[in-house]
Structures are given as structure tokens and as C-alpha cells.
Amino acid sequence: MKYEIMNTLLGLVVTASLALSSNATVTATTKKKDTVLDDQFCQHYYTLLDAAGVNIDADNGKSDGNNNACHALRSKIRSEIRGNGTPTLELGNKDKQPAMMFIHGWPDTSALWANQFAELCGEDKEYFCVAPSWIDFHPDYPLADESKLFWSAQRDDFYAVIQDLGLTDITFVIFDFGVIVGAQMVYLYPELFSKVIMMDIPLIINGATSFVDATKYDSTLIDSLQQYQQNNINAFLKNDDELMMYNIDTTLGGTSPCSTCRIAPNATFGIGARTGWPYYNFVRTDQPWMKDGFDKDDILSFDEWEFSFIPSFPNNIKILYLYGTDFFQNPKFFEWIDNRNDSSEYMKVNDADHWLQVRQPTVVNKKITEWLIATTDSTADATTASISTIENGINTDIDIIRTHNINNINSSDMESSRLTTANIAVVVVGFVMLAVAVVVAIVVKQNHDKQYSYEKIINEVND
Numbered sequence: 001m002k003y004e005i006m007n008t009l010l011g012l013v014v015t016a017s018l019a020l021s022s023n024a025t026v027t028a029t030t031k032k033k034d035t036v037l038d039d040q041f042c043q044h045y046y047t048l049l050d051a052a053g054v055n056i057d058a059d060n061g062k063s064d065g066n067n068n069a070c071h072a073l074r075s076k077i078r079s080e081i082r083g084n085g086t087p088t089l090e091l092g093n094k095d096k097q098p099a100m101m102f103i104h105g106w107p108d109t110s111a112l113w114a115n116q117f118a119e120l121c122g123e124d125k126e127y128f129c130v131a132p133s134w135i136d137f138h139p140d141y142p143l144a145d146e147s148k149l150f151w152s153a154q155r156d157d158f159y160a161v162i163q164d165l166g167l168t169d170i171t172f173v174i175f176d177f178g179v180i181v182g183a184q185m186v187y188l189y190p191e192l193f194s195k196v197i198m199m200d201i202p203l204i205i206n207g208a209t210s211f212v213d214a215t216k217y218d219s220t221l222i223d224s225l226q227q228y229q230q231n232n233i234n235a236f237l238k239n240d241d242e243l244m245m246y247n248i249d250t251t252l253g254g255t256s257p258c259s260t261c262r263i264a265p266n267a268t269f270g271i272g273a274r275t276g277w278p279y280y281n282f283v284r285t286d287q288p289w290m291k292d293g294f295d296k297d298d299i300l301s302f303d304e305w306e307f308s309f310i311p312s313f314p315n316n317i318k319i320l321y322l323y324g325t326d327f328f329q330n331p332k333f334f335e336w337i338d339n340r341n342d343s344s345e346y347m348k349v350n351d352a353d354h355w356l357q358v359r360q361p362t363v364v365n366k367k368i369t370e371w372l373i374a375t376t377d378s379t380a381d382a383t384t385a386s387i388s389t390i391e392n393g394i395n396t397d398i399d400i401i402r403t404h405n406i407n408n409i410n411s412s413d414m415e416s417s418r419l420t421t422a423n424i425a426v427v428v429v430g431f432v433m434l435a436v437a438v439v440v441a442i443v444v445k446q447n448h449d450k451q452y453s454y455e456k457i458i459n460e461v462n463d
Helices: 002-029 035-045 068-076 110-120 151-165 177-188 219-224 227-238 241-251 273-280 331-338 361-374 378-407 411-416 421-462
Strands: 078-082 086-091 099-103 128-132 170-175 193-199 318-323 345-348
Touching: 035 068, 035 086, 035 110, 068 110, 078 151, 086 110, 086 151, 099 110, 099 151, 099 177, 110 128, 110 170, 110 361, 128 151, 151 177, 170 177, 177 193, 193 361, 219 227, 227 241, 227 273, 241 273, 318 331, 318 361, 331 345
Parallel strands: 099 128, 099 170, 170 193, 193 318, 318 345
Antiparallel strands: 078 086, 086 128
């Protein structure tokens, strides 16, 4: 009877383990497609060379999308929905690693940060990283209600992502239009951020090419903007996808890395006119941006602001400013950084354009890493290094299991079969249950054999 019970127990555990493993595989293979991660991350933004020196298409300077290193990286990245419904790309462990948050600009998606995810993010790297999408900058999600198309709503959504993940002490990486909304977040929530890395769009010192209060001007204010900005606004107001693509291909010369991508949810041609909504906030008077969230009693009037888009910048938060163009730059911003005397600095990335993190990823990554090390105290470095060492040891077995599962997936299904940590954990639990059952069976059998031997000896003595 005892052996029958043990056999039944073993059979149930083995069946449960196989079922859990099978369920994990099915879950992975049926994971919902994410256009930004699956079709843009490696194909348009990842430009690091692999060990064989291949990835760049010599004809167009873009990734061919077949780089094995990028595919391995992409398989680890999670596409999630956070906060108020914001799509994110995430890599690493938010509970054990310092946080780094990336904000893209126009006309890009969160896949813009592929090269930085490769260097800085993940459990085998230093940081937990999250890159959220701007409102209506992800083609897989429905259009937002037009009442959401304000910088204040965008700030609220990014803030909700931070709250959802429980992040603090964030290294904030902001680029292009992300600098405007990102700097406003730093002003409003300084307690959340420890360092800020800005790219190619400076903080504009008031009085130096300053934007003006839209409430004091009529509809001709749009004429004061750059031509590409005007085109963005007009394309958005007319919902004209073709005008937006004219702006991308002609005004900007087709230089954006994802110029052939579909970005807006309702786009019928090109990236979509809807992506012009952030620019419309420059000139709209129904809810002027400088009154939207900045009209509290303890905030200076717009005329007294230090910068064009924020009243001031926190003195205790260090800045690294990297730029690749001269077009947007102003010497007064560089002087302001120099005068901080707090390890803040700026550097031009040569042989790049506006998208320096894509054109010169090795240079950008190296500078970011060096600056982060230089601005982090030795105690924090030692603590982080110890934690990373422990995590690397723990994660070795999980990596082996992940590799085993991925290698057993048909290559044609590789892109749709990324195993999540949760799935792997389920498989591990199943095997642990099996191991425990085997040990219990062995112990029971040994006890049974001993009892049988004792009974045999006693019987022989009695005889």
C-alpha cells in the first residue's frame, strides 16, 4: 500500500510539472505581438555591432533586423502596460536594481533606446530600465481621447508609470520633446530623480530664443515656430498623414531612424498626423501649457521663470547634456551648466545628428557609463556591486533554463516565444516539486526497509 501511494504521488507531481512546463511554453508562444518591440527595436534603432562586426546595412546605415545580439536582447525585454494604460518596454529587476527611465521624442517610439538597453539594462547589467510611450505614439493601442492631448496629461501618465513600478532615485534620460515634459516632471517631482541625462535639446534660458505666453498672442503665433514644427501642427489639426510624411521626408530629409514606421494608432500612411499633438500645445490657447499645472500659488508667474519651459531646475540634481547638432544649442545653457560646479557637464558627440544615441551608440554609452560612475559615491558603488554579484550567481540557473527552452523552440516561432521570468519560475517550481517528491519517496522507502529488517530479526529470534 505504501508503495502504491508513493507511485501515485510521484505520478501526480510529474504530471503537474509537465503541465506547468507545457503551459509556460504555450503562454510564451502565444504572447501578443508588440509592434514597437518586434518590428522597430532591432530593425530601426539597434545599431551596435556584434562580435562579428555585422549589423549595419552598408546601403542605408540601418540595422538589417537580423542581428543575433539584438535578438537575444529583445527576447529578454518585457512589453507591459503601466499606470494609466501606458505601454512600456522594461528590462531588469525593479525591486533589486537602481532605476533608469527613458523618455523618447518625436517622431520616435520607445524602441529608440535599444542601444542603451543593451549596455545599461538588465539583471546582468547595472539598471532596471523602463521606456514608456508617449500618448498615441504606439500603433497597437487605441487612440486616446483628445482631452488627453496635453503636456500635463502626458506628465501625469509618466508619473503614473513611476508610481506603478514604485521607483525612486531615478536616473532620468530624456531626449528631444522628452526634454520639455521630462524637465517639467523634474521640477514638479524632484524627490523622484537623482540624475538627469539630456540629449540634443537644451533647457532654454529665458530671454534666449524664449517661447512666449500663448495667451498674449493671436493665431499668428504659429509663424514664430520652425517650419517643421508648423508642419507638425497643421498636419495634426487637419489629420493629414500625407502632410506629416512630407514633413518627415522633405523638411527633415527622411533622417529620422524610424521614418518608415507606423507610429500613431490611426495612421493610414507613414508615422501618422496624430504624432503632431505635442507641438500643438505650443500655440493652443484653450488650455495654455504654461497655465496647465503651473498656475499654483507657490509657482512664479511665467515672466519670472528661469527657463522657457520650467520655472527652475533643482540645484541638487546633476545633469549630463549630450548633443550631436549645433542647430538647437545655445551658449547660455552651457554657461549655466559650467556655473553649477556640481559634476554636471556637457559634451558634443561628433559624426552624429539629432539621433546621437542611434548614430554613435558606443560613444554615447561610454560617456553615460563614465559619468554615472564619476557621480556615484564609492559606498553606493560597492553596495551595488555586491548586489549585482549575488544576483548574477542566482540568475545563472535561470539563464540556463531560459536558453534550454529557447533552443527547443522552432526558429520560425522564435520572435513570438520569448519566455518571461514568470513562466520560467513556474517551470522551476514544477521541477522543485518533483525533486521533493523523489526525496520523500526515498526516505519513506528506506524507513520501510529498515522496519522490515527489524521485524525479520525479531521474528527469527522468537522462532
